[in-house]
Amino acid sequence: MGRWQPNARGRLAQAALELYGERGFEQTTVAEIAKRAGLTERTFFRHYADKREVLFAGGAVLEDLFVRAVADAPDSAAPLDAVAAALEAAGTVLMDREFSRQRQAIIDANADLRERELIKLASLASALTAALRRRGVADLAASLAAEAGIAVFKVAFERWIREAERRGLPQLIRESLDELRAVTAGS
């Protein structure tokens, strides 16, 4: 048993991100990540299955959060309101803009990671669709509310991590959702 390491997981993630940025994702080893974080490889593997998971572990958290928020929305909430509640819940968890920015730069630089990111988004849409169906929403409405919600999230997230952006993610999500409503109503 090693000593207890305060915030080992966060330190490993930060070290990994720095190294991926400096040397590239492919060129970085788990040994280097552990060393940079001042921890052992054994500790790394207690937190992450491999070096890719450092970048995508947040996706599972997000999916869980989306599904709970949709389930917890009041019975009276329309499908898109339940989705909006899910997106706003995500907006309160994704707090570290600089971390998300660095992470995205690493993903954008690597075709395999970009593919993994697209799979994660598709999986979020499927999870949202299933959560809406469990509320009794009909198939077609559930699919479209979920897909439209993920579109809103994607667009808001892209804006959030832009260099000059100062608005918070929850606000950008609300603005994107309003714009979606305007775009679909405006014709």
Next chain:
Amino acid sequence: MGRWQPNARGRLAQAALELYGERGFEQTTVAEIAKRAGLTERTFFRHYADKREVLFAGGAVLEDLFVRAVADAPDSAAPLDAVAAALEAAGTVLMDREFSRQRQAIIDANADLRERELIKLASLASALTAALRRRGVADLAASLAAEAGIAVFKVAFERWIREAERRGLPQLIRESLDELRAVTAGS
């Protein structure tokens, strides 16, 4: 110079799809595809760069069609109307439901092909966004109209290739678009 082969491209695509379905995508060779089509490997490579391109060549056609339809929409058309015109144009080109159904079964059975399909959809969304911007649509509205349009297309396409489905793709696209409008207006 070989003899002129009537519809060599279509015959190669049909032969490839049959073989991918029978043996799996990985296990099929270009030599086998050419043989099944009664053509030579040389003819295959005149039409397709590799055996994966047989499945995805349609994506480039679709993207081109989308971009033209958005550009051709009347100046007075709202962003989502221009997108709707693009989707309906696609609906008139994708005619062979059985081919699309077989193609999807092959893609669903292979993780690499599923990733390629997601990349194709993301690329369609980017192309639509860019086409809307060239019409003078503001960034946020362009992104959301394009992403929402791709969501509509994806959902309609999934319904179209269901076993029992009899409605045509243009009709399913219109129904999905109407449902998107209802879902975004209904809260």
